[in-house]
Structures are given as C-alpha cells and as structure tokens.
Ligand code: HEC
Ligand code: HEC
C-alpha cells in the first residue's frame with residue numbers, strides 16, 4: 001500500500017515531483033560548459049559572438065535551423081518563399097554552403113564568381129548580356145539593397161528600364177514585345 005499525503009497523492013509521485021524540480025534547477029547551471037563555441041564567427045556575424053547569441057542560429061548543440069537564419073535575412077526569406085532567385089531550392093541546408101566558426105576571416109560565401117552559371121538565378125543572360133559583361137555593370141550599388149560588410153546580388157528592379165534608357169518615355173512598357181537583348185533594332189517585317 002502507498003502512503004498518501006493530505007491531497008491523496010501517492011508518496012512516490014511526490015518524490016518524482018521533487019526530482020524533476022531539482023533537475024530543472026540543476027540543468028541550466030550546466031549550460032555554460034555545454035555552450036562552448038567551437039570557434040570564432042566570421043566577420044559579418046561578429047555581433048553574434050557570445051553565449052547569449054548561440055540560440056540566434058542554433059536549435060540544439062551543433063544544429064542550426066534555416067528559419068533562424070531567415071529571421072534576420074528577411075530579403076532572402078522573401079525570395080525563397082516567392083520561389084525566386086538563386087536560393088529558391090536551397091532553403092533547407094544553409095550550412096552545406098555557409099560554414100561557421102572558422103575564424104573572422106573565413107568567407108561565408110565560397111564561390112567562384114568567374115565560373116558562376118547565371119542560369120542558376122533563374123534569369124538567363126542572352127545576347128549582349130552574355131559572358132563578357134562584367135557582373136558589376138548590372139549589379140550596381142544603386143540597384144542593390146544596402147549592405148554594410150558584404151555585397152548583395154539581389155536587384156531592387158530587374159526590368160529592362162532599370163538599366164536602359166526608356167526612349168519611349170513609358171508609352172511602351174513591355175520592352176520584350178519588340179526588343180531582344182541582341183541590339184535595339186526592331187524587325188518590323
Ligand atoms: C551566425 C550563426 C551561428 C551562431 C551565432 C553560432 N553558431 Fe554554431 N554553427 C553555425 C553553423 C552554420 C554551424 C555548422 C552547422 C553544420 O555544419 O550543420 C555551426 C556549428 C556548431 C557546432 C558543431 C561544430 C562541429 O564541428 O560539428 C557547435 C558545437 C556550435 N556551432 C556551437 C555554437 C555555440 C556554443 C555558439 C554560441 C557561443 C554558436 N555555435 C553560435 C552557426 C552559428
Ligand atoms: C546584363 C546584366 C547582368 C549581368 C552582366 C549579371 N547579372 Fe546577375 N542578375 C541580373 C538580373 C536581371 C538578375 C535577376 C534579379 C531578379 O530576379 O530580381 C540577376 C540575378 C543574379 C543573382 C541572384 C539574385 C537573387 O535574387 O537570388 C546572382 C547571385 C547574380 N545575378 C550573380 C551574378 C554574377 C556573379 C554575375 C557575373 C558573373 C552576374 N550576376 C552578371 C543581371 C545581370
């Protein structure tokens with residue numbers, strides 16, 4: 001027979017309750033040890049150094065959640081949810097390409113710009129836009145979202161008229177009805 005307390009709970013339940021109260025008190029005290037960083041964050045994330053920020057990226061030891069990255073990277077989150085841009089099918093495993101804890105000078109983005117295949121962005125470079133036209137002649141600071149320590153390849157405006165003079169003063173908004181990226185001449189026949 002169990003001995004009962006005043007409210008009728010078996011004594012054994014009270015022992016368990018006490019045990020869990022003790023456990024929930026002692027586990028947070030162990031955390032600083034569990035939370036030792038495996039290495040410095042890259043320079044762009046410098047402001048996230050320190051144990052109070054681990055949970056900004058991590059859900060558990062060594063595990064990151066894309067949703068946490070995307071809480072900060074809101075422009076990227078919008079591109080992914082719209083199914084647009086280079087990241088459109090890359091939203092699941094950020095760490096496959098963006099490694100951390102390798103020191104301040106370690107580049108978070110590892111890519112060979114010279115060999116970048118622009119088709120991966122969903123926007124084809126054709127005609128005069130093909131290889132040979134420097135990235136920077138299209139990805140200008142004026143048409144890109146502001147960044148402090150990095151460069152963004154998002155474009156605020158991707159219409160032809162963002163980069164070319166609209167000689168028709170807005171009367172012909174759908175440029176590709178008449179023009180290609182080869183040259184501006186129009187074949188009227
Ligand atoms: C800016 C985001 C970010 C912050 C902040 C961050 N980490 Fe990480 N951490 C990562 C990424 C990305 C990885 C690589 C995950 C992977 O490979 O799946 C990682 C990996 C790890 C790993 C596994 C390392 C390995 O070699 O397997 C541990 C442990 C870890 N982090 C601990 C921490 C601790 C502790 C903190 C806080 C002091 C912290 N991290 C802060 C992004 C972050
Ligand atoms: C002729 C103009 C032009 C040139 C040259 C060009 N781009 Fe782009 N790029 C664009 C346009 C337009 C987009 C589509 C933007 C959008 O969909 O909003 C784009 C998109 C991108 C994106 C994807 C951005 C996103 O929204 O995910 C990346 C990355 C990118 N370009 C990298 C490059 C690199 C690297 C080079 C040089 C090798 C380059 N681009 C050369 C016009 C250009």
Ligand code: HEC
Pocket residue numbers: 066069070073076086087090091092093094095096097098109110111151152153154
């Ligand atoms: C297959 C590799 C790959 C994966 C997976 C990937 N990225 Fe990227 N990421 C890149 C490359 C390459 C660039 C540089 C081109 C660009 O800006 O689109 C980049 C650029 C970025 C940028 C800079 C964009 C800007 O304009 O500020 C951020 C932020 C970013 N990635 C976050 C993420 C996050 C968060 C995830 C997961 C949800 C992720 N990436 C998944 C390769 C990857």
Ligand code: HEC
Pocket residue numbers: 044045048056057064068069070072073094095098107108109146147148149150151
């Ligand atoms: C607390 C906000 C915050 C969180 C969380 C965060 N970042 Fe960032 N990230 C930033 C800031 C700020 C920059 C620098 C932007 C600038 O240059 O102005 C940056 C830059 C980047 C860049 C561009 C680096 C470059 O050199 O072009 C990548 C890639 C990136 N973050 C990926 C990630 C990934 C992956 C995660 C999740 C593991 C993550 N970020 C979590 C704030 C954050």
Ligand code: HEC
Pocket residue numbers: 160161164165166167168172173174175176177178179184185186
């Ligand atoms: C209804 C057809 C049509 C549309 C739509 C159209 N254009 Fe044109 N555009 C023309 C014609 C016709 C010419 C003269 C071509 C020639 O000289 O062979 C021309 C010429 C041009 C030129 C060359 C001017 C010069 O001095 O050589 C530019 C630049 C141009 N258009 C830009 C645009 C832009 C940007 C858009 C979209 C905002 C646009 N066009 C939409 C028909 C059109």
Ligand code: HEC
Pocket residue numbers: 128129133137138139155157158159160161162163164175176179180181182183184
């Ligand atoms: C993000 C900027 C950007 C966008 C968007 C863009 N272009 Fe271009 N375009 C350029 C650049 C840069 C060049 C190369 C100019 C040079 O080499 O001097 C170019 C060259 C051209 C040329 C060759 C003649 C010339 O002016 O040099 C044509 C024609 C052209 N683009 C048409 C278009 C059409 C049509 C669209 C829309 C479907 C478009 N472009 C969208 C940046 C852009």
